[in-house]
Amino acid sequence: xxxxVLLSASxxxxxxxxxxxxxxxxxxDVSLDIYxxxxxxxxxxxxxxxxxxxxxxLRIIKADEGSVLFEGxxxxxxxxxxxxxxxxxxxxxxQDPASSLDPRMRIRDIIAEPLETWRIYDDxxxxxxxxxELLEMVELNEDCLDRYxxxxxxxxxxxxxxxxxxxxxxxxxxxxxxxxxxxVCVQAQILNLLKRLKDRLKxxxxxxxxxxxxxxxxxxxxxxxxxxxxxxxxxxxxxYASPExxxxxxxxSSIPKLIF
Amino acid sequence: xxxxxxxxxKDLTVSVKRxxxxxxxxxxxxxxxxxxxxxxxxxxxxxxxxxxxxxxNRILPPFAETTGGSILWHDSxxxxxxxxxxxxxxxxxxxxxxxxxxxxEPMTSLNPMMRVGDQIREVLKIHKIEKDPAVSKERVVKMxxxxxxxxxxxxxxxxxxxxxxxxxxxxxxxxxxxxxPKLLIADEATTAVDVTIEAQIxxxxxxxxxxxxxSALVITHNMGVVSAICDHVYVMYLGSIVEKAPVRELFTNxxxxxxxxxxSSIPRIGNxxxxxxxxxxxxxxxxxxxxxCDFCMRCSDDVRKCFxxxxxxxxxxxxxxxxxHTALTGPDPGESKGTE
Ligand SMILES: Nc1ncnc2c1ncn2[C@@H]1O[C@H](COP(=O)(O)OP(=O)(O)OP(=O)(O)O)[C@@H](O)[C@H]1O
Ligand SMILES: Nc1ncnc2c1ncn2[C@@H]1O[C@H](COP(=O)(O)OP(=O)(O)OP(=O)(O)O)[C@@H](O)[C@H]1O
Ligand SMILES: [Mg+2]
Ligand SMILES: [Mg+2]
Numbered sequence: 001x002x003x004x005v006l007l008s009a010s011x012x013x014x015x016x017x018x019x020x021x022x023x024x025x026x027x028x029d030v031s032l033d034i035y036x037x038x039x040x041x042x043x044x045x046x047x048x049x050x051x052x053x054x055x056x057x058l059r060i061i062k063a064d065e066g067s068v069l070f071e072g073x074x075x076x077x078x079x080x081x082x083x084x085x086x087x088x089x090x091x092x093x094x095q096d097p098a099s100s101l102d103p104r105m106r107i108r109d110i111i112a113e114p115l116e117t118w119r120i121y122d123d124x125x126x127x128x129x130x131x132x133e134l135l136e137m138v139e140l141n142e143d144c145l146d147r148y149x150x151x152x153x154x155x156x157x158x159x160x161x162x163x164x165x166x167x168x169x170x171x172x173x174x175x176x177x178x179x180x181x182x183x184v185c186v187q188a189q190i191l192n193l194l195k196r197l198k199d200r201l202k203x204x205x206x207x208x209x210x211x212x213x214x215x216x217x218x219x220x221x222x223x224x225x226x227x228x229x230x231x232x233x234x235x236x237x238x239x240y241a242s243p244e245x246x247x248x249x250x251x252x253s254s255i256p257k258l259i260f
Numbered sequence: 261x262x263x264x265x266x267x268x269x270k271d272l273t274v275s276v277k278r279x280x281x282x283x284x285x286x287x288x289x290x291x292x293x294x295x296x297x298x299x300x301x302x303x304x305x306x307x308x309x310x311x312x313x314x315x316x317n318r319i320l321p322p323f324a325e326t327t328g329g330s331i332l333w334h335d336s337x338x339x340x341x342x343x344x345x346x347x348x349x350x351x352x353x354x355x356x357x358x359x360x361x362x363x364x365e366p367m368t369s370l371n372p373m374m375r376v377g378d379q380i381r382e383v384l385k386i387h388k389i390e391k392d393p394a395v396s397k398e399r400v401v402k403m404x405x406x407x408x409x410x411x412x413x414x415x416x417x418x419x420x421x422x423x424x425x426x427x428x429x430x431x432x433x434x435x436x437x438x439x440x441p442k443l444l445i446a447d448e449a450t451t452a453v454d455v456t457i458e459a460q461i462x463x464x465x466x467x468x469x470x471x472x473x474x475s476a477l478v479i480t481h482n483m484g485v486v487s488a489i490c491d492h493v494y495v496m497y498l499g500s501i502v503e504k505a506p507v508r509e510l511f512t513n514x515x516x517x518x519x520x521x522x523x524s525s526i527p528r529i530g531n532x533x534x535x536x537x538x539x540x541x542x543x544x545x546x547x548x549x550x551x552x553c554d555f556c557m558r559c560s561d562d563v564r565k566c567f568x569x570x571x572x573x574x575x576x577x578x579x580x581x582x583x584x585h586t587a588l589t590g591p592d593p594g595e596s597k598g599t600e
Contacts, residue, residue: 016422018414045454046426047410095425095452098365150321151276154364154448155305155481177425180451181364183481186305188525188536195535210426210454217527217536240529254455255484255529 007034012066026052028228037202041215044225050208054174088118091165095176097157101149108145114168134163155182174206266475267293272329274311287499296473300486303496309479317355356387360436362449366428370420377416380435403434408457426453444476498554505580515587
């Protein structure tokens with residue numbers, strides 16, 4: 001195993017049943033490496049299996065076939081308990097923020113949870129300082145700490161999810177459409193934040209998005225998926241400048257242009 | 261009134277209770293939606309777009325209430341009702357049949373215990389639009405296909421959690437469109453779908469507006485979507501409308517510094533800087549006593565006046581309005597006030 005590979009997946013497959021006769025291959029025979037410190041973007045049409053693949057990589061769900069190595073160690077068959085130490089290093093910001101934040105917890109506790117679980121800081125004051133710092137990073141005001149998730153707008157919930165995910169400084173973060181409901185201005189701030197984290201902390205990021213202009217800004221490499229399989233994976237400049245696969249060309253050609 | 265309007269939001273105010281204090285989150289919003297027209301509403305995250313939309317069909321969350329203004333519904337040019345004054349029962353009836361909304365968070369607005377097809381069919385049943393179960397099922401399947409769900413017959417039987425994020429959004433859109441509403445409110449309805457399906461859905465909305473005179477209020481942060489389907493755009497900042505204009509006018513001649521900031525923060529393929537341009541500063545906390553312009557702390561060409569008085573909406577010609585002291589006169593208005 002190469003030192004520069006952080007996470008490596010080989011031949012992952014996942015099938016879901018639609019009804020008694022029909023099933024769908026959400027992920028079929030996917031192999032990929034995620035390098036340390038890179039931002040790998042995962043793009044492709046809605047329903048092609050991006051979120052499912054991310055869940056398989058982080059072992060949130062179990063694959064039917066294939067294996068996942070994190071820093072060279074096989075985590076495919078680990079029990080939930082044995083996975084715990086890996087959970088700190090791999091965080092996911094879910095696509096649907098409303099259903100992934102615990103509605104009964106205040107924002108302070110939601111963000112503090114990973115810090116407490118992993119005992120990052122030994123005293124309360126340091127935790128509070130870190131929370132303040134995280135809120136600033138995602139452009140939220142301190143007055144939101146005592147509120148509950150349902151008291152926030154959609155975009156604010158997305159940012160709370162991001163703050164929680166980066167709280168314990170994981171090695172890998174998966175952002176599933178995490179900036180898609182943000183206005184371009186806050187979106188730019190969050191994208192800059194991710195880029196800064198990458199530059200300074202060598203954060204590795206799997207960035208799922210359907211917005212190809214956002215991807216062009218953030219990604220080092222792009223992986224294009226269709227129907228559960230990878231159809232093209234290459235350096236971002238290469239994909240944008242000279243796409244090889246027909247589907248990639250089609251995707252690039254259908255980006256809505258600002259008409260004016 | 262020269263335009264044929266379907267909906268007029270007038271001086272709408274919404275407040276939320278926070279620690280026993282009422283905090284205004286929508287402050288004096290005016291929006292006109294013409295019959296058959298598509299109006300875009302853009303603005304910073306948390307500025308009150310969803311609250312404005314939810315006031316129209318009166319589904320504000322607990323702790324939030326409309327504290328002022330009116331929402332006038334013009335059934336026909338002579339017939340007007342204030343939606344805020346309707347009885348609960350009347351507004352629910354209107355919302356099922358004439359006003360449909362696509363919510364920003366599909367998972368929280370779909371019933372997790374019911375197959376998605378049946379959920380859509382329920383709409384037809386409750387509002388007595390179609391009684392025959394076979395016919396209505398067929399209608400639902402057709403609608404699922406129209407919003408780009410592959411294998412709609414099979415997907416009719418899926419549970420919400422079995423769908424991808426973008427598919428759930430499309431189910432919501434199908435549910436809203438199936439009863440051919442007069443007004444569609446789409447709140448970030450295509451954020452999770454890819455460009456090709458987004459285009460298909462936008463076409464569908466546009467077709468319904470042209471063919472059956474549906475009107476739409478489209479809330480989005482995606483300027484590409486705005487430029488593709490909207491006729492008119494409203495820009496919202498911290499609870500109030502700061503600029504409104506016909507779509508082409510807004511893109512070619514943005515006047516408010518916030519709008520200009522919005523347009524310059526869009527990442528563009530091909531010429532990406534090391535870091536994206538952003539508007540400096542934070543979105544301020546709403547504090548009641550402040551009398552100046554809401555944007556003055558983040559504005560580059562602020563003058564003294566901006567800290568002293570809140571600007572009024574002023575016309576800039578071409579049906580273009582802006583709430584800014586300096587946009588029309590340049591950074592140094594001097595004594596010009598009152599001379600126009
Ligand atoms: N728990 C499940 N049960 C059944 N089918 C599922 C389940 N989860 C996902 N699927 C199906 O797997 C396919 C891939 O879904 P996935 O959520 O990975 O798509 P996606 O690429 O993330 O799409 P989107 O961009 O719309 O979020 C879809 O057809 C979906 O319906
Ligand atoms: N139940 C609630 N209690 C208190 N405050 C709330 C509640 N719901 C929303 N808010 C606040 O009201 C403001 C307006 O929220 P709204 O949902 O209208 O924003 P939005 O413009 O739709 O933003 P986004 O683009 O992020 O969805 C936000 O600042 C939010 O924090
Ligand atoms: Mg997804
Ligand atoms: Mg909203």
